[in-house]
Amino acid sequence: MLFEVWAPHAGRVGLHVEGVTRPMQRDPAREGWWRAEARAGHGTAYGFALDDGPPLPDPRSRRQPDGPEGLSAVVDHSRFPWQREWFGRPLPGAVLYELHIGTFTRAGTFDAAAERLPHLAALGISHVQLMPVCPFPGTHGWGYDGVAPWAVHEPYGGPEGLARFVDTAHGHGLGVVLDVVHNHLGPSGNHLPAYGPYFTDTHHTPWGAAVNLDAPGSDEVRAYFIGSALAWLRDFRLDGLRLDAVHALHDTRARHFLAELSAAVDALTARTGRPLFLIGESDLNDPRTTAPRESGGHGLHAQWNDDFHHALHTLLTGERQGYYADFAAAGAGALAKTLTGGFFHDGTHSAFRGRAYGSPLNTLTTPAHRLLGYAQTHDQIGNRAIGDRLSATLSPGLLACAAALVLCSPFTPMLFMGEEWGAGTPWQYFTGHQDPELAEAVRRGRRREFAAHGWAETDIPDPQDPATRLRSCLDWSEPEREPHTELLDWHRRLIALRRAEPALTDPGWPASEPSGGVPTAADDGWFGFRRGPLYVLVNPQDRPAGIPLGTGPGAVTEVVAAWRPVELPGAEGVLRLPPESAAVLRHGTG
Template sequence: MSYEVWAPAAETVELVHPAGTVPMARGEGGWWHPSSPVDARDYGFRIDGRGPFPDPRSRHQPDGVHGLSRVFDAVEHEWSDAAWSGRPLAGSTIYELHVGTFTPEGTLDAAVGRLDHLRSIGVGFVELLPVNAFNGTHNWGYDGVGWFAVHDGYGGPAAYQRFVDACHRAGLGVIQDVVYNHLGPSGNYLPEFGPYLSEGRGNTWGSSVNLDGPDSDEVRRFIIDNALMWLRDYRVDGLRLDAVHALVDERATHLLEELAVEVDALSAAERRPLTLIAESDLNDPRLITPREAGGYGLDAQWSDDFHHAVHVALTGETSGYYADFEPLDALAKVLERGFFHDGTWSSFRGRHHGRPIDIERMPGWRLVVASQNHDQIGNRAIGDRLTAHLNAGQLGIAAALTLLGPFTPMLFMGEEWGASTPWQFFTSHPEPELGEATAKGRIAEFARMGWDESVVPDPQDPQTFARSKLRWQELEEPGHARLLALYRDLARLRREHPQFTDPRLARVRVDFDADARWLVVHRGEILLTINLAKEERTLGIDGELLYSFGPTADAAARVGGGTLDLAPHAFAVLRSA
């Protein structure tokens, strides 16, 4: 342990540990080093007499984000995943989970006990919401301030290694959600050390990170080193990059491109695929365009347009940003072209939005889609899932569109059995004024969506967190068990029929009737037929019925005489004649 720290403007820096204080000497580039040997388990830094503050690169904060840092040696773990050679994103399914609400215990070790369940529904990657250190006991994770540390309540860094190791032994890759566009409101001591934040610049969540101003070279290095830490030291297989549209970077080489170059180099050295997935609301395919063609060279990005189109088609909800997706042809366009807003008018934004995808060249797996995810559920007024509004047949349609569509599907924890529990926005800020400001801010956010502000739960109420925990006993209940069986069947269909993982978007064709509320998704000779209407529909389709699902256990589809009879709110998979 070298105990180095970057503090370019400091006059004095001291290393503080329980046994005393050690002066530090300035080195090249504003880096400081202890002036005498140090062997401390817990330590912090005093900057110009202020502090002590935790190490900006601390791996472990056992006493919280305001306490001293603790040394953690990542190489001490004896890995048992020697047979793991990685997994490509293409053809895989992602499962998004929040450690604190995934199990009653809310720990990484407890989550290991559910990996066989994830395998049973065809999951290839487990995506963890942010696990880095934040102030308080529970949080979504997007208020993190210790980017290099694993939240101690989840088990800390050693438990994180055990979790990744167990996933690899089970044949599952791990994607870690990371936040580089802002820091949380409590415990952020980075400005005490250097110009990590941009003066006068901000985004929805606070001050922007200094990516292109003076001394930004080391700030960018801080971010890239953090990314490489997850991929190298913890053997994570990919990163989900939160809200990259909020990364303000006017350099000729954008941070995302620089990061992609270094991750590609690490992938070659590690001899396993490493994946970068961007969350972006820009609908800009340049993120996932190869660098040789002028793009950033990321592997994939989220497409919220898919969620919006599916949500509106099934629920009829058209408030706020859902308004543009009311026509059924919005869903058809998304299935064929990836984005709905690809240069079209966005009424919610009051301007044109997006850029077209070249479907002849861009493989569909580069878009990650979901009918439910932490944002789209948790940012609703009461955190209500689709389960609260749809019948079993409609939930089945959402699952079929997600898992049998032309993109990389992502499931949100519990959706596979129609979990009845909400997933609400929760915080545990110890500072009363911060908790009050957070609650008021949540209410203000819902004005444009037209949701009832009076029903918004208090994020600081411990029951808001408790209500959001999954109830695993629901798996044994008849309605939930039937839906779970559907997800397992859909995983089997993906394995048995390569048409469902064919990456060529140009081969996807959608027929639909907006008035009759049906559509047919053509994947070669395999057809996904969907009836969104409340009445039975007869389609002029002939072929072999491979699978069907509807609101009840009764037959959902009949094929014969050149026609397909499809029950209300049902779907069927056929091989065309």
């Protein structure tokens, strides 16, 4: 078997296999690369010794059976007995479901999560979006401090566990998307700097030195992360990748790393015949993120839309702290703007940032499904002081309003695990750092951050306490009890409606026409917008709303779905929508 490693600064490199270290030779065809042949097969432990140092894990390790600090192990992907033929599911028309393997079930494994996939198939989900599964220190954590971008966290089940999960998901007709982190590596167990210039001080990020995408040596670093992305899609038959915090990928080269990555993924799509896609998490409100490469964009297939989340969140909760302030000040108008234009901040002044922010999205050339819309995500829950979901403060009726706005929006909708039944469990920040100093630093930093916002330190969950993770695990008995059962049924009905009504997956944007209720923010608090022949109406107020819908040829002819019973408008053409309620109606035109 051929072993290769990029170590441009090493004077000597040794291959450590089965307890024996043998010298490697420089590759004459590739600068900085070393190679050696050795007898090895699936499961063989190995590592690389740099300049007579101790053996380190392979930067391209496919398995770390003893964690990030241990030796790597050979993985032969051809050995996996795939049971399902899979032709893929495209992103347009999708409904995504973000889940964390470690808390989706108390067991916290791929196999345990796979047992719950029939629930998602019955819900109508099209794609499961897994939070990061690369190896990280300890057993439990969010996964964003992974240090081996080609491998799979062993406590979850390792590479074979992930393959079984994907195969099972495909058997239920579910695509699988993986959250990957290219913008930084965790602070513990990161051996990449020993091998070469994977990081640079040219740029800085919240996590320290930036990944080297444009300094000397960056050709190989870019190839490293692109190779990792393609390996996930190819070897595990994944359908897409969610790219964490792409705004932290600092790159001054003429061709941006994201454009190079998206071109490579599109080429893999052509080779495999499966529709593969990339979803970026971007904090820039930059249309270039999803604009075609040929017009100067990065070519990602979609991006998260936090502006929609913030507008919806402030409308339902009344919160106005921090970055919510601008959205709260605009009221329902913020939600109307995101539904018709994508971004709320599109060059407007952001009081939170103290400057102009964002740029307009061209809705004539950008299909609405290129933005993901959501009411809750791991970030928007877990980065709160106590990890409280919307269900901790909102009534079932307001949760039903949130579901209608998300699942009937022009965006690609995404739910966070348990949202579909209004889960009563929090989702808190938890870690499993093995380094006592690092663990204490994280604990102190978390408490200090929220103490500055008025929280008592004793109220902030200890990230290192195993109980914090256990509190965050879903309670799978909840869907069998009210009000959770009713909320689950509401989500199922809305997702089924989205699949049945072509207008709800139309790539076009709602038009800003008050006469069509598209969208309308009324003085008495109700909100509505039109999707083809459908009106989507929500009343988040604690009193009934009278909504003028008119009479004549365009009058409402059918109540398609309603959280609480509503009657068709009478001769006066006014719909009486109950408090904290939502409805979808069909009108006679369109």
